[in-house]
Amino acid sequence: xxxxxxxxxxxxxxxxxxxxxxxxxxxxxxxxxxxxxxxxxxxxxxxxxxxxxxxxxxxxxxxxxxxxxxxxxxxxxxxxxxxxxxxxxxxxxxxxxxxxxxxxxxxxxxxxxxxxxxxxxxxxxxxxxxxxxxxxxxxxxxxxxxxxxxxxxxxxxxxxxxxxxxxxxxxxxxxxxxxxxxxxxxxxxxxxxxxxxxxx
Amino acid sequence: xxxxxxxxxxxxxxxxxxxxxxxxxxxxxxxxxxxxxxxxxxxxxxxxxxxxxxxxxxxxxxxxxxxxxxxxxxxxxxxxxxxxxxxxxxxxxxxxxxxxxxxxxxxxxxxxxxxxxxxxxxxxxxxxxxxxxxxxxxxxxxxxxxxxxxxxxxxxxxxxxxxxxxxxxxxxxxxxxxxxxxxxxxxxxxxxxxxxxxxxxxxxxxxxxxxxxxxxxxxxxxxxxxxxxxxxxxxxxxxxxxxxxxxxxxxxxxxxxxxxxxxxxxxxxxxxxxxxxxxxxxxxxxxxxxxxxxxxxxxx
Numbered sequence: 001x002x003x004x005x006x007x008x009x010x011x012x013x014x015x016x017x018x019x020x021x022x023x024x025x026x027x028x029x030x031x032x033x034x035x036x037x038x039x040x041x042x043x044x045x046x047x048x049x050x051x052x053x054x055x056x057x058x059x060x061x062x063x064x065x066x067x068x069x070x071x072x073x074x075x076x077x078x079x080x081x082x083x084x085x086x087x088x089x090x091x092x093x094x095x096x097x098x099x100x101x102x103x104x105x106x107x108x109x110x111x112x113x114x115x116x117x118x119x120x121x122x123x124x125x126x127x128x129x130x131x132x133x134x135x136x137x138x139x140x141x142x143x144x145x146x147x148x149x150x151x152x153x154x155x156x157x158x159x160x161x162x163x164x165x166x167x168x169x170x171x172x173x174x175x176x177x178x179x180x181x182x183x184x185x186x187x188x189x190x191x192x193x194x195x196x197x198x199x200x
Numbered sequence: 201x202x203x204x205x206x207x208x209x210x211x212x213x214x215x216x217x218x219x220x221x222x223x224x225x226x227x228x229x230x231x232x233x234x235x236x237x238x239x240x241x242x243x244x245x246x247x248x249x250x251x252x253x254x255x256x257x258x259x260x261x262x263x264x265x266x267x268x269x270x271x272x273x274x275x276x277x278x279x280x281x282x283x284x285x286x287x288x289x290x291x292x293x294x295x296x297x298x299x300x301x302x303x304x305x306x307x308x309x310x311x312x313x314x315x316x317x318x319x320x321x322x323x324x325x326x327x328x329x330x331x332x333x334x335x336x337x338x339x340x341x342x343x344x345x346x347x348x349x350x351x352x353x354x355x356x357x358x359x360x361x362x363x364x365x366x367x368x369x370x371x372x373x374x375x376x377x378x379x380x381x382x383x384x385x386x387x388x389x390x391x392x393x394x395x396x397x398x399x400x401x402x403x404x405x406x407x408x409x410x411x412x413x414x415x416x417x418x419x420x421x422x423x424x425x426x427x428x429x430x431x432x433x434x435x436x437x438x439x440x441x442x443x444x445x446x447x448x449x450x451x452x453x454x455x456x457x458x459x460x461x462x463x464x465x466x467x468x469x470x471x472x473x474x475x476x477x478x479x480x481x482x483x484x485x486x487x488x489x490x491x492x493x494x495x496x497x498x499x500x
Contacts, residue, residue: 072276077285084279091277105478109470141340141467166496167489175296175488176481192480 028131028150029123031157035068036118036135036148043110058107070158071099073151077160078173079181086186094186097193098173104200118146131157297423297491298412308415309483315418316472324465336463338382343439343460345374345381350436354397358405363395370394399436400429404498413487421490 039061042048048057075095076083086094117138124132129152137144149161161170180189299305328336348371355364370386378385386392403425411424422430434440434448439457443450479485 076280080285081280081282083285088277101478101480105474109474140337165493167492171492172485172488173480176479176484179481179484196480 026123028152028157029120029133032068032133032135032148032150032159033120035064036120038064039068039110040118061107061110062103065103068159070151070153070160071095073153073158073160074098074170077170079177080174082177082181082186085181090186090190093190094193097190097197100197100200101193104197130160132163297410297487299487300412301414305413305415306483308417309486311417312415312420313476313482320462320465321469324462324469327462328466328469331466336466339459339463340467341374341378341384342381343463345371345378345384346438347433347436349438350399350433351394351397353436354399354402354433355395357399357402358397360395360397363397366392367394398429399432400426400494401497403429404494410491410494413490421486426494 042057042060042064045057047053048060072095075091075098078098079086079094083091118135119138120133120135122134124134126132126149131150131152133148133150135146135148137146144165147163148159149163150157151160161168163169177189180192348367351367352364352371355361355367370392371381373386373390373392374381374384377383377389386394400423408425410426414422414424414427416422416427419430437453440448440453442456443452447453475485475489476482
C-alpha cells in the first residue's frame with residue numbers, strides 16, 4: 001500500500017506539473033477554437049455541395065469569419081500610424097475593402113479544404129488585452145503552426161492577426177501599404193483597393 | 201520491476217497511477233534532453249514572451265506619460281496611438297530589409313514569375329498527372345533524407361548536438377528500415393522528429409544579418425548571407441557529387457535538384473497564386489514573407 005501512496009503522490013505531482021497547460025487554456029483559446037470550428041463545420045457540410053451549395057457555403061463562411069475576426073482592429077494594425085491620415089469615412093471604406101480582398105483571396109482555398117485536422121495547443125499572453133492562441137494544422141506533407149492573435153473587446157475575444165509559419169498577415173500588408181502611403185495620399189490606396197475588389 | 205508488478209497487481213485502478221508514474225518519469229527524462237522539436241519551440245516562445253513583456257513595459261511607461269484622454273479611444277474608428285497597436289520605430293526597422301537592388305530585383309521577380317507560370321507550373325501539373333501521389337511522397341521523403349548531412353552539420357554548428365544526434369539517428373533508421381529514405385520510418389514507426397537547419401540560419405544565429413535583399417534568377421528570394429548559406433549547404437548534399445565528385449554543378453546534380461523542386465511544387469500548386477492574388481504589391485509581399493520566415497527560423 002505504501003507504494004500505492006507514493007504512486008498517488010507522484011500522480012498528483014504530475015497533475016500539478018501538467019495541469020497548468022490545461023487550466024491556462026482559457027477563454028481566448030476556447031473562443032477561437034469554437035469560432036474556427038464553426039468555419040470548419042461549414043466547410044465539411046455535405047449538404048452544401050455543387051454550384052448552388054457553394055454560394056450558400058461562401059455566405060455562411062463570411063458570417064462565421066465576421067464572428068472570428070475583428071476587421072477594424074486588423075485594419076488599424078495593418079495601416080499602423082497611417083490610419084490617422086485617413087478621414088473617418090475613408091477608414092470605414094478601407095475596412096470594408098480590405099475585408100473583401102481577404103475574402104476574395106482566401107475563400108476559394110478555404111472551400112477546397114475538407115479533411116485538415118487542426119488542434120489548438122496553447123495560449124501565450126502578449127499584452128494586457130491581447131493573447132496569442134497557437135494551433136497546429138496537420139496536412140499531408142507535415143504540420144503547419146498557425147497562431148491567432150486575439151484582442152479583448154468588451155466581453156469578446158476577436159482575431160486581429162494570423163501568423164502562419166512565423167509570417168504575420170498584418171505585418172505583410174503593413175509593409176505593402178506603407179510603401180504606397182509613403183508617396184501617395186490615402187485616396188490613392190483606396191482607389192487601388194477598389195479596383196482590385198471590382199476585378200473579382 | 202518487482203515494485204511495478206505489485207502496483208499492477210493491485211488492480212485496475214492502479215493503472216492510472218502507473219501511467220502517471222511513467223509519464224512523470226518521461227517528463228523528467230525527456231525534459232532534460234534536447235531530443236524533440238517541442239523543446240525548441242518552447243525556447244522560442246520564452247524569448248518572444250520576454251520580448252513582449254519588454255514591449256509591455258515600454259507601453260505602460262509610455263501610457264503613463266500620455267494624457268489618458270489621448271490614449272483611450274471610445275470610437276473604434278477614432279485616431280490611434282503607436283503604442284495602442286504595438287508599433288514602435290524599433291519594431292518597424294527590425295522588420296525591414298535593405299533593398300538597394302530594387303529595380304534589378306523587380307525585374308528578376310517578373311522573370312521568376314513568368315518562369316513559374318510558363319515552366320514550373322505546367323511541368324509540375326504534368327508531373328502530378330503522371331506520377332501518383334504516393335510515389336511523389338516517396339520521392340519527397342528520399343530527398344529530405346539524403347539532405348541529412350546539411351541538418352547534422354548545421355545543428356552542430358548551432359550548438360545543438362542533441363538534434364544533430366537525432367538527425368543522424370533518423371538518417372540511419374530511414375536509410376535502412378525506411379528503404380533508402382523512401383519512407384520516414386523514424387517518424388512513422390518510432391515517432392522521432394528532427395530539426396531542420398541550414399547554413400544561412402547558422403550564420404544568422406552567429407549574429408550575421410541579411411545584408412540586403414536579392415531576387416536570384418531561378419532560385420527566388422535570398423540575400424548575400426542566405427546565398428552563401430545555400431552554396432555551403434549545396435556542398436553538403438550527397439546528390440551534388442553524383443555526376444563528377446570533383447565538380448559542384450553537373451548535369452546530374454542540377455537535374456536531381458530540378459526534379460526535387462518539381463516534385464515539391466506538385467504538392468503546392470496554387471499556393472503561390474494565392475499569395476499573388478491576395479497581395480496589393482506582390483513583390484513587397486514576397487520580400488516580406490521571405491524576411492519574416494527567415495527571421496523566425498533564426499529566432500527559434
